[in-house]
Amino acid sequence: MGKGTEELGWRSYLQRLHTSRGYPAERNAHWFWAIAVDAMFVTMTFWGLSGLFTWWQLRRTRRLGALCLLASSVAATWLAIGMHAHLVR
Numbered sequence: 792m793g794k795g796t797e798e799l800g801w802r803s804y805l806q807r808l809h810t811s812r813g814y815p816a817e818r819n820a821h822w823f824w825a826i827a828v829d830a831m832f833v834t835m836t837f838w839g840l841s842g843l844f845t846w847w848q849l850r851r852t853r854r855l856g857a858l859c860l861l862a863s864s865v866a867a868t869w870l871a872i873g874m875h876a877h878l879v880r
Contacts (some may be wrong), residue, residue: 799807814825846856 808824811821811824811828815821846852
């Protein structure tokens with residue numbers, strides 16, 4: 792079966808969406824999907840950086856915010872190391 796004629800289940804469909812990359816030469820659904828993914832990256836990066844800037848401006852929240860950043864960094868590092876170990880098995 793060719794690429795366009797095979798059965799595509801939900802799991803495979805979602806995996807392909809997450810591993811899709813690049814911009815095709817023609818403007819089709821794949822091209823618009825790439826635009827949407829890039830727009831989400833820019834939006835979420837701006838949201839995070841503006842949140843950090845706003846948090847830093849509020850002196851009374853700095854200590855609690857710093858603790859949250861530390862806890863989040865530890866959790867993200869632990870998760871990244873754990874997933875790396877799981878995927879290289």
